Amino acid sequence: xxxxxxxxxxxxxxxxxxxxxxxxxxxxxxxxxxxxxxxxxxxxxxxxxxxxxxxxxxxxxxxxxxxxxxxxxxxxxxxxxxxxxxxxxxxxxxxxxxxxxxxxxxxxxxxxxxxxxxxxxxxxxxxxxxxxxxxxxxxxxxxxxxxxxxxxxxx
Amino acid sequence: xxxxxxxxxxxxxxxxxxxxxxxxxxxxxxxxxxxxxxxxxxxxxxxxxxxxxxxxxxxxxxxxxxxxxxxxxxxxxxxxxxxxxxxxxxxxxxxxxxxxxxxxxxxxxxxxxxxxxxxxxxxxxxxxxxxxxxxxxxxxxxxxxxxxxxxxxxxxxxxxxxxxxxxxxxxxxxxxxxxxxxxxxxxxxxxxxxxxxxxxxxxxxxxxxxxxxxxxxxxxxxxxxxxxxxxxxxxxxxxxxxxxxxxxxxxxxxxxxxxxxxxxxxxxxxxxxxxxxxxxxxxxxxxxxxxxxxxxxxxxxxxxxxxxxxxxxxxxxxxxxxxxxxxxxxxxxxxxxxxxxxxxxxxxxxxxxxxxxxxxxxxxxxxxxx
Amino acid sequence: xxxxxxxxxxxxxxxxxxxxxxxxxxxxxxxxxxxxxxxxxxxxxxxxxxxxxxxxxxxxxxxxxxxxxxxxxxxxxxxxxxxxxxxxxxxxxxxxxxxxxxxxxxxxxxxxxxxxxxxxxxxxxxxxxxxxxxxxxxxxxxxxxxxxxxxxxxxxxxxxxxxxxxxxxxxxxxxxxxxxxxxxxxxxxxxxxxxxxxxxxxxxxxxxxxxxxxxxxxxxxxxxxxxxxxxxxxxxxxxxxxxxxxxxxxxxxxxxxxxxxxxxxxxx
Numbered sequence: 001x002x003x004x005x006x007x008x009x010x011x012x013x014x015x016x017x018x019x020x021x022x023x024x025x026x027x028x029x030x031x032x033x034x035x036x037x038x039x040x041x042x043x044x045x046x047x048x049x050x051x052x053x054x055x056x057x058x059x060x061x062x063x064x065x066x067x068x069x070x071x072x073x074x075x076x077x078x079x080x081x082x083x084x085x086x087x088x089x090x091x092x093x094x095x096x097x098x099x100x101x102x103x104x105x106x107x108x109x110x111x112x113x114x115x116x117x118x119x120x121x122x123x124x125x126x127x128x129x130x131x132x133x134x135x136x137x138x139x140x141x142x143x144x145x146x147x148x149x150x151x152x153x154x155x
Numbered sequence: 156x157x158x159x160x161x162x163x164x165x166x167x168x169x170x171x172x173x174x175x176x177x178x179x180x181x182x183x184x185x186x187x188x189x190x191x192x193x194x195x196x197x198x199x200x201x202x203x204x205x206x207x208x209x210x211x212x213x214x215x216x217x218x219x220x221x222x223x224x225x226x227x228x229x230x231x232x233x234x235x236x237x238x239x240x241x242x243x244x245x246x247x248x249x250x251x252x253x254x255x256x257x258x259x260x261x262x263x264x265x266x267x268x269x270x271x272x273x274x275x276x277x278x279x280x281x282x283x284x285x286x287x288x289x290x291x292x293x294x295x296x297x298x299x300x301x302x303x304x305x306x307x308x309x310x311x312x313x314x315x316x317x318x319x320x321x322x323x324x325x326x327x328x329x330x331x332x333x334x335x336x337x338x339x340x341x342x343x344x345x346x347x348x349x350x351x352x353x354x355x356x357x358x359x360x361x362x363x364x365x366x367x368x369x370x371x372x373x374x375x376x377x378x379x380x381x382x383x384x385x386x387x388x389x390x391x392x393x394x395x396x397x398x399x400x401x402x403x404x405x406x407x408x409x410x411x412x413x414x415x416x417x418x419x420x421x422x423x424x425x426x427x428x429x430x431x432x433x434x435x436x437x438x439x440x441x442x443x444x445x446x447x448x449x450x451x452x453x454x455x456x457x458x459x460x461x462x463x464x465x466x467x468x469x470x471x472x473x474x475x476x477x478x479x480x481x482x483x484x485x486x487x488x489x490x491x492x493x494x495x496x497x498x499x500x501x502x503x504x505x506x507x508x509x510x511x512x513x514x515x516x517x518x519x520x521x522x523x524x525x
Numbered sequence: 526x527x528x529x530x531x532x533x534x535x536x537x538x539x540x541x542x543x544x545x546x547x548x549x550x551x552x553x554x555x556x557x558x559x560x561x562x563x564x565x566x567x568x569x570x571x572x573x574x575x576x577x578x579x580x581x582x583x584x585x586x587x588x589x590x591x592x593x594x595x596x597x598x599x600x601x602x603x604x605x606x607x608x609x610x611x612x613x614x615x616x617x618x619x620x621x622x623x624x625x626x627x628x629x630x631x632x633x634x635x636x637x638x639x640x641x642x643x644x645x646x647x648x649x650x651x652x653x654x655x656x657x658x659x660x661x662x663x664x665x666x667x668x669x670x671x672x673x674x675x676x677x678x679x680x681x682x683x684x685x686x687x688x689x690x691x692x693x694x695x696x697x698x699x700x701x702x703x704x705x706x707x708x709x710x711x712x713x714x715x716x717x718x719x720x721x722x723x724x725x726x727x728x729x730x731x732x733x734x735x736x737x738x739x740x741x742x743x744x745x746x747x748x749x750x751x752x753x754x755x756x757x758x759x760x761x762x763x764x765x766x767x768x769x770x771x772x773x774x775x776x777x778x779x780x781x782x783x784x785x786x787x788x789x790x791x792x793x
Contacts, residue, residue: 071696151635154466297759433763475792490769
């Protein structure tokens, strides 16, 4: 598949929409366009967090399992969303399971590749952080609201 | 002492006052006026001038109310804990009751109170309070039919204050001490037992015209004005300039926390306040059968259940409740009804067990940082 | 101020703690979306309940009630054939007519779907009068999705976008999991020519309305439905005051521009 095609796909994804074209050029080398079939796992809790995923199409459920609880879903990521934050910070390990609920088309970034390029070029690193941080902050805000359990009955 | 057709003010004495009370009673009216009972001035049924608190004056301050024996005036004492609200918007009002049960249930509306009444001795601030409650309970998209009925059948004899309690501030609130509207006859006791009397309505003029009276002399009119001037001078003051906007703009002023440390949430202020109108609705069941009643009763924004919603109270403590009461009374009441809800009667100051003074609080809230 | 007698003609269990009644009342002349009735269980009490049926059918009155307190418990326990007291309709309605010719966003959470259901019925019945229609709904878990069957029916329409999310789920749920405001990024509408109706717990309405203004909507084009302690429903008992407004007669529906500054003051 042509690298140019992937550049255009990246630039269209909400996470990279505002990024300078030369930065996208640099990052595209870390990216691959791949598919996950419905009901497969993109990663499991405890695995090395080696990837960042941009969801082009589909839905992924973030789950955690425990005996007696089965698999509990606390977040779903869908079209245009960002999957995977644990690659950003040591120890680079997934905390949760990512379960494709339908056929998904994703852009998979090799996290080692991303981290190395960001370390080598602080300007690129900063640009990547500025694109990812809003996602992290919004995720935190939303999660806090979810924690409040607003729809439970209060007498 | 003949009854002259009154074009201008007249002077009546105690005999004239008794004749007035008798004439009102003869119209089939329940005549209510100030009486001294349990150490306070209350508005209750009177038969003659002998029932009035002659020779008593009130001494009021924050958290303080006393009556003392001084002079011979009939209307020397100003206000007690009760206002005319107790009669017009009573503490309990049944709205409806059910008869039968199940499929046979019928709802029976409470009939209107058609009692004809007369108020003797309504002060200017209390007249302003009645007018304020009229705006709330009669002029909105919905009216209170029971209040409306009681207002219908009412004859009011106002009394202009010739002395003020230390807690009065009607001058600042522009509601007194002289009555200007909302009454049929106004009396000014310019000398103990002698009253300058003026009619303000056709009914008032007719009644006044039938009483034994003398045309008022200029000197007597001047005396009456001077006496009212005494009441004007004796008061505390509140600066109302820009007050509504100021209160609404300072919900986080430290003063609210400070007053919260003193306020007991006892709700006395709302009960004695002549304009407070809040009520709660109770479902009252009978042990004998399936019948039930719906009853309106006085409520207060100082209680924990007042703002109860799922999960708890919107206003959980004294800070937000005192803020609500004061901001409403002197601020948002203007947005709702076009005027402030406070008439400067000062009852809330006297009857607050810890003497919280709304005029002091207003001054403190003007200051930055409390 | 005095109720009339209403009779329940049908009771449908929606969720473990929520029931919908169809009622008839002599002389009922209809309502506007967002209005509520005061429902009395004789001997227990009276509470405000939004009318949740279609405006276009004035032969019956539909209410959805959640069992959360003594009065709602007594109400929710009634069966078809029972009689109760009814006063209303009261309240300022959703200004659905303002949405004509514009894109419409309906965002609801939990029981908040009931007061907006009359809007949705109107949108479905007169679809051509409106632009793009998006319905966003958030529930606690998949088992607590209100009106699930109808959501499915509306979702099946090709001319309406329906997205449902839950706060958490088991692996059997294949839909969205997350806050309802996160659904905003997936809908297609012109924020400058849209009208939004937001209804649910207050925090959800705050986040929802702010999410919509973040996308470029004007606060005067966003409507919320407020809830306070209501007893008389006619602006005389004073309980429902929120700053200068009486929620029962100046609301319960308000535009966001009016409510936002009032919501900012804690314990107002």
